[in-house]
Amino acid sequence: MCYDGLLLFAVLFAATLIILPFNHGQAFAPDNALYSVYLLVVSFFYFGWFWTHGGQTLGMRAWGVRLLGGRAVRVSWRESLIRYLAALVSLVPFGLGFFWAGIDHEKRAWHDHLSGTRLVVQSGLRGESG
Numbered sequence: 115m116c117y118d119g120l121l122l123f124a125v126l127f128a129a130t131l132i133i134l135p136f137n138h139g140q141a142f143a144p145d146n147a148l149y150s151v152y153l154l155v156v157s158f159f160y161f162g163w164f165w166t167h168g169g170q171t172l173g174m175r176a177w178g179v180r181l182l183g184g185r186a187v188r189v190s191w192r193e194s195l196i197r198y199l200a201a202l203v204s205l206v207p208f209g210l211g212f213f214w215a216g217i218d219h220e221k222r223a224w225h226d227h228l229s230g231t232r233l234v235v236q237s238g239l240r241g242e243s244g
Contacts, residue, residue: 115212117173122160129156154202162194174233184230193229200225 130142133152142149164171166189169181181197183189189197204211204224211224218227226232 117176118171121172125160126153158198161198165189165194166191178236179233180236182232193231197225197229197231200228
């Protein structure tokens with residue numbers, strides 16, 4: 115998540131630069147709801163594109179983790195949207211939805227359960243044999 119957080123920061127920075135001229139070059143106010151929604155949409159497309167095109171963000175690729183859809187196949191845009199929105203909800207109670215994976219018998223977080231997705235560690239990466 116840290117890797118993708120850094121990459122997402124760069125993407126959001128670039129997305130802000132693109133629309134800054136529409137705000138007369140001024141910073142966006144913290145209470146600007148339209149700007150906040152814009153950043154959420156850009157964030158979704160960052161994650162959604164990677165999840166639907168290979169199942170890995172760049173951060174996931176670095177750690178040898180892949181996202182699988184409901185039938186252990188490619189993730190759909192619908193599954194991506196549900197996972198993204200549910201992940202936002204998972205963050206609200208101090209990240210409890212993410213920590214849930216540590217006690218879940220299937221090792222799935224709240225957003226994985228709600229979207230029907232699962233994370234798998236790829237064999238042969240990061241020093242693993244097989």
